[in-house]
Amino acid sequence: VVLVQDNKDILEIMDQVLDEEGFEVTSSLTTDPIDKIDEIEPDVVVIDDHIKGTKKGSKIIKELKSNPETEDISAVLTSTSNELPQIAEESKADDFIQKPFDIDHMVEVVKKNAE
Numbered sequence: 001v002v003l004v005q006d007n008k009d010i011l012e013i014m015d016q017v018l019d020e021e022g023f024e025v026t027s028s029l030t031t032d033p034i035d036k037i038d039e040i041e042p043d044v045v046v047i048d049d050h051i052k053g054t055k056k057g058s059k060i061i062k063e064l065k066s067n068p069e070t071e072d073i074s075a076v077l078t079s080t081s082n083e084l085p086q087i088a089e090e091s092k093a094d095d096f097i098q099k100p101f102d103i104d105h106m107v108e109v110v111k112k113n114a115e
Helices: 008-020 057-066 084-090 103-114
Strands: 002-004 026-028 044-048 074-079 095-098
Touching: 002 008, 008 026, 008 103, 044 057, 044 103, 057 074, 057 084, 074 084, 074 103, 084 095, 095 103
Parallel strands: 002 026, 002 044, 044 074, 074 095
Antiparallel strands: none
């Protein structure tokens, strides 16, 4: 799982929980892991829409889904936005997690998309 979030506390909680669930997690506050996605070969990318940098998470997902080499990687968008379902659909994300989220729900969504 590649995990990119804008908030260090949330990043650490998600990383710890997914790690305990048996996932191998590459977590970051920047999009660096996205640049190395072909080396990491994740089953799923979980990315916040409001990440640090020039691009939004939804744009990164759209790019991953437009590239034949990365289009099969499941992508999950996270955000506090009420328009998240629409943003996720427009970016071709496979799923989304509305913040604030329930830990069990977050794990369920990641598991479902990592299969």
